[in-house]
Amino acid sequence: MTGHLDLDAAIIGGGTxxxxxxxxxxxxxxxxxxxxxxxxGSQASGVNFGGVREHGRDFAELPLSRRxxxxxxxxxxxxxxxxxxxxxGHLKLARSDEQMASLEDFARGAADxxxxxxxxxxxxxxxxxxxxxxxxxxxxxxxxxxxxxxxxVAPGFARAARQAGAQIFEHEAVEGALRDEGGFRLETERGxxxxxxxxxxxxxxxxxxxxxxxxxxxxxxxxSPSMQVTEPLPYxxxxxxxxxxxxxxxxxxxxxxxxxxxxxxxxxxxxxxSRAGGGNVTQAMGRLTDILPWxxxxxxxxxxxxxxxxTPDEIPVIGPSDxxxxxxxxxxxxxxxxxxxxxxxxVLAELVFSGGSETPLAPFAIxxxxxxxAPVGAQGDGRDPIAAMQQGETR
Ligand SMILES: Cc1cc2nc3c(=O)[nH]c(=O)nc-3n(C[C@H](O)[C@H](O)[C@H](O)COP(=O)(O)OP(=O)(O)OC[C@H]3O[C@@H](n4cnc5c(N)ncnc54)[C@H](O)[C@@H]3O)c2cc1C
Numbered sequence: 001m002t003g004h005l006d007l008d009a010a011i012i013g014g015g016t017x018x019x020x021x022x023x024x025x026x027x028x029x030x031x032x033x034x035x036x037x038x039x040x041g042s043q044a045s046g047v048n049f050g051g052v053r054e055h056g057r058d059f060a061e062l063p064l065s066r067r068x069x070x071x072x073x074x075x076x077x078x079x080x081x082x083x084x085x086x087x088x089g090h091l092k093l094a095r096s097d098e099q100m101a102s103l104e105d106f107a108r109g110a111a112d113x114x115x116x117x118x119x120x121x122x123x124x125x126x127x128x129x130x131x132x133x134x135x136x137x138x139x140x141x142x143x144x145x146x147x148x149x150x151x152x153v154a155p156g157f158a159r160a161a162r163q164a165g166a167q168i169f170e171h172e173a174v175e176g177a178l179r180d181e182g183g184f185r186l187e188t189e190r191g192x193x194x195x196x197x198x199x200x201x202x203x204x205x206x207x208x209x210x211x212x213x214x215x216x217x218x219x220x221x222x223x224s225p226s227m228q229v230t231e232p233l234p235y236x237x238x239x240x241x242x243x244x245x246x247x248x249x250x251x252x253x254x255x256x257x258x259x260x261x262x263x264x265x266x267x268x269x270x271x272x273x274s275r276a277g278g279g280n281v282t283q284a285m286g287r288l289t290d291i292l293p294w295x296x297x298x299x300x301x302x303x304x305x306x307x308x309x310x311t312p313d314e315i316p317v318i319g320p321s322d323x324x325x326x327x328x329x330x331x332x333x334x335x336x337x338x339x340x341x342x343x344x345x346x347v348l349a350e351l352v353f354s355g356g357s358e359t360p361l362a363p364f365a366i367x368x369x370x371x372x373x374a375p376v377g378a379q380g381d382g383r384d385p386i387a388a389m390q391q392g393e394t395r
Pocket of ligand 1: 012013014015016017018035036037038039040041042043044045046047048049050051052053172173174175202203204205206207224225226227304305306307308330331332333334335336337338339340341
């Protein structure tokens with residue numbers, strides 16, 4: 001299949017962030033197309049734990065996360081589906097006094113952002129959460145947090161984006177892109193040639209690869225959180241569980257299965273495949289039974305993972321490119337971008353229309369990794385991307 005597309009905005013990546021951006025740009029009348037190498041929501045956005053939490057975030061992320069939380073309540077009107085979002089609350093557990101002190105610190109800091117986090121210890125802990133194991137010494141509860149079904153959220157945004165007029169191309173990787181005087185020129189694996197005034201890089205763990213086409217080098221590490229799910233059990237876990245230190249987390253869906261994670265698995269970044277890690281799987285089981293003793297002896301029926309891009313400071317890159325006008329990045333969500341995705345889409349649309357956002361983005365600037373701005377083609381592998389494209393070469 002070949003053809004030429006002339007667009008206002010081209011989007012590389014069909015995760016939650018990309019599909020939400022497509023929706024907001026199309027709703028505001030832009031000619032927009034999204035290109036996804038596989039199917040929308042098939043990578044991190046579709047295989048994650050499903051935690052929708054503000055609790056425990058880097059404070060730099062809280063304004064964005066607060067904005068996202070408001071959107072989660074509006075999903076039905078926005079995309080015609082609630083994504084199975086339920087505000088079940090998120091209970092973070094401490095297994096030592098030091099961990100409890102870290103939960104207290106977070107609760108104090110979160111209050112500055114208007115996020116309510118309750119500290120729970122002593123008799124109240126045992127009375128309110130009788131199903132916790134004895135090793136837990138205290139907890140903090142963020143009642144507005146919750147969980148959703150990752151399988152359906154990005155496809156929901158993609159469906160709404162299509163209805164708003166966006167074109168969504170699945171099984172069509174973008175193999176190369178460059179910018180010249182006329183704007184961006186993209187080449188896809190199907191040989192389609194695309195022109196666009198704006199290019200949005202929401203390529204997830206592959207975002208650094210796209211940034212490198214424009215001379216921006218971001219040290220992204222592709223990692224794979226290990227996930228597991230048990231057989232259905234009697235329903236008794238009404239809140240999402242995490243622990244200070246993050247080595248295990250769990251939630252129970254109404255059908256009864258307990259979904260839990262902890263530790264890192266394995267991936268082959270080039271082949272785009274991943275799986276839960278052997279040793280980590282049994283360690284996470286042990287940690288789970290430690291905090292929820294009633295999960296002892298239950299059957300794990302499936303394990304899986306996905307590929308996520310981690311930055312060294314574990315907050316994302318969001319904002320304009322330092323080298324290339326019209327290029328906007330949002331990637332490197334470091335294991336917690338599912339909750340943020342709906343707000344990232346709105347922010348990207350704001351950046352396209354006004355060059356700024358009502359949400360503070362300074363901590364996410366790409367320049368924290370790349371240093372001073374450099375002209376297109378001056379970094380990376382040293383090749384001139386425009387000349388390379390003219391010679392029919394893509395990368
Ligand atoms: C196992 C696991 C558990 C997690 N748990 C949670 C959680 O509980 N809560 C939370 O908030 N976050 C969680 N996360 C993180 C969260 O899933 C991600 O941060 C988020 O989904 C990232 O969304 P995205 O749209 O940026 O990227 P992705 O969903 O990875 O989407 C990027 C897309 O770009 C496509 N792409 C890449 N290169 C190209 C190209 N050249 N051409 C076309 N398409 C391309 C990819 O195929 C991919 O579909 C978890 C992640 C994993 C892996």
